[in-house]
Amino acid sequence: MRILKHIYLYRERSRIGDCNTYYLGGKYNILVDPGNPKFIQSKIEEMEREGVDIKQVRLVINTHAHPDHSAANNFIVKLSGAKIFVHPLELRSFEFNKIIARFLNIEFSDFKSSSETPKEEGIQILHTPGHTAGSISIYLPHSKTIITGDLIFRGAVGRTDLPGGSSSDLRNSLATISKLKIAYLLPGHGEIVSGEKEVQKNFKKVKELVKF
Ligand SMILES: [Zn+2]
Numbered sequence: 082m083r084i085l086k087h088i089y090l091y092r093e094r095s096r097i098g099d100c101n102t103y104y105l106g107g108k109y110n111i112l113v114d115p116g117n118p119k120f121i122q123s124k125i126e127e128m129e130r131e132g133v134d135i136k137q138v139r140l141v142i143n144t145h146a147h148p149d150h151s152a153a154n155n156f157i158v159k160l161s162g163a164k165i166f167v168h169p170l171e172l173r174s175f176e177f178n179k180i181i182a183r184f185l186n187i188e189f190s191d192f193k194s195s196s197e198t199p200k201e202e203g204i205q206i207l208h209t210p211g212h213t214a215g216s217i218s219i220y221l222p223h224s225k226t227i228i229t230g231d232l233i234f235r236g237a238v239g240r241t242d243l244p245g246g247s248s249s250d251l252r253n254s255l256a257t258i259s260k261l262k263i264a265y266l267l268p269g270h271g272e273i274v275s276g277e278k279e280v281q282k283n284f285k286k287v288k289e290l291v292k293f
């Protein structure tokens with residue numbers, strides 16, 4: 082589904098074991114969090130119906146390395162030759178991610194990530210730890226859009242009880258992003274939040290929950 086001119090959402094196909102996938106088109110051709118390989122074909126078909134060509138993807142960015150976000154990475158690489166970027170701190174939790182993948186019945190294989198943070202004009206990669214140590218958010222100031230992974234959702238925040246999680250880091254990250262101009266908050270799970278007022282309301286609600 083196209084949300085903005087060059088920003089597309091492919092909703093999670095399952096509440097557990099998959100995530101919202103976003104595509105940044107235009108000059109970018111970046112796929113964010115391909116999710117679970119079991120559902121990637123259905124997302125690709127939806128892309129094709131909207132005129133998005135998966136072979137054009139240059140870069141896959143993971144908001145973090147949990148398998149419900151990253152397990153389909155290699156599938157996309159095979160189709161497009163794209164590079165992958167995940168924050169280096171995420172690579173430490175690979176062994177744990179294999180365990181969650183087995184637990185969630187997600188087919189997961191190691192992937193190679195470039196160690197350099199991608200530099201794309203008009204895109205800011207923000208290190209926003211808390212849910213995991215290497216969680217990032219992707220901010221597009223021109224369209225006041227942020228992709229938050231599992232940092233913040235509509236009415237909730239990501240869990241911090243898994244390896245690499247930290248509730249104090251999560252509060253700091255929320256405080257940081259809540260200062261940005263945001264009209265579209267695009268989370269890793271659940272519904273998006275659109276409109277500056279709605280986004281502010283969402284931060285307020287979440288602030289009551291976790292006191293950041
Ligand atoms: Zn996660």
Ligand SMILES: [Zn+2]
Nearest residue numbers: 100149231269
């Ligand atoms: Zn997730």
